[in-house]
Amino acid sequence: MPQLSTRHLLGIKDLTPNDIQLILETATQFKDVINRPIKKVPSLRDITIANVFFENSTRTRLSFELAEKRLSADVVNFSASGSSVKKGETLLDTVNNILAMKVDMIVMRHSSPGSPHYLSSRIPANVVNAGDGTHEHPTQALLDSFSMREKLGGDLAGKRIAIIGDITHSRVALSNIFCLQKQGADVMVCGPTTLIPKHMAALGVRVSHDVREALQWCDVANVLRIQLERQQIKYFPSLREYSLYFGISRQMLDELDRPIVLMHPGPINRGVELTSDAADSPHSIILDQVENGVAVRMAVLYLLAQE
The missing domain is CATH 3.40.50.1370 (Aspartate/ornithine carbamoyltransferase)
Known part of the structure; x- marks a missing residue:
């Protein structure tokens, strides 16, 4: 089976044209899945994914969570508001505590450009950038x-x-x-x-x-x-x-x-x-984009989990 050239999705800049083609072709298959009467597949049944959001989000967070559940992954949601981040805990400490709970993949949104890159070089889990400041999405x-x-x-x-x-x-x-x-x-x-x-x-x-x-x-x-x-x-x-x-x-x-x-x-x-x-x-x-977001994120998570 074809694989991505990277074990993280930190930005489009890091992807090859073949990576982009593979993700979009895989998303086409998953779009068929989410339009079936039974919308779930067991592809990530043994994978735990944490959605770690340090910024407000509606569409992206819901889309990732839905994509993860459609793939049968176990999902943990973390929001900076009301967390120990407010007490001064660092980004790395926060994520390492989440990883200690045996999480395989981190989906992160952060206001600081480069945060997912920093994290990916310091933790063993796959990292997906769900938006870092004004840098990439x-x-x-x-x-x-x-x-x-x-x-x-x-x-x-x-x-x-x-x-x-x-x-x-x-x-x-x-x-x-x-x-x-x-x-x-x-x-x-x-x-x-x-x-x-x-x-x-x-x-x-x-x-x-x-x-x-x-x-x-x-x-x-x-x-x-x-x-x-x-x-x-x-x-x-x-x-x-x-x-x-x-x-x-x-x-x-x-x-x-x-x-x-x-x-x-x-x-x-x-x-x-x-x-x-x-x-x-x-x-x-515009509403087609919202629907397609779930299929594309399913493709990204599925392909990264194959690494």
Whole structure:
């Protein structure tokens, strides 16, 4: 059976194109499983997985937990709020205490970039990065690619993908750029000058500050949330002004000379980056992304457990 080239999923940057292909092909099989009347398989029956979340999460945490239970793994959930972390316990001590309970795999979200990398070099368990600060969010990029391939009916080589919104504070943007480029896609980032890092062009992506130009150019628009909770200063005058210049409406989509696919990793700020009629339009595959997230995370956990 084919195996991943790594025993951890720390970021898309560490994966080979073959790794990405293997994960997406495996996810296709698991999507069939979760659409059956009996949605469980015994693949990870002897594996214990701890979801260790030091940041708030709804979609990602629920998706991982559901994926683990669909694979028949034993699941332990840890939340930093109400834990000994509040008493000053270190990340490594916290995780080592969890591992002492015979846990095989750690799924971790942390606000500090590089935390999963630090952990993976110090513990024997497999580590899955469920988001580290503004750095990477690999499973989101994989489920986005899976959703695009499903909708476009094939691989992404030569496809045009626009990532629109708060690029500076988004871990989804960086993981998507790496993932799409490794599949041969052409990538553009679009947003206000203040929300696009200066190094973006060096990554080999196009840069635009005109949302209509980006929509006209792309096959898929992946729209990102304005992450006000990560912004220490004001990057634009107001949400109303951002919406005026970079918000996407159903009318804008309908005026394009060809249909495009609309995506969003959630949660959506309705009326800011997307109007409700755009988010709920036939262009949108936002709820498909949520469904595909479970299948992709099942694939990641299953493949890492084979190491």
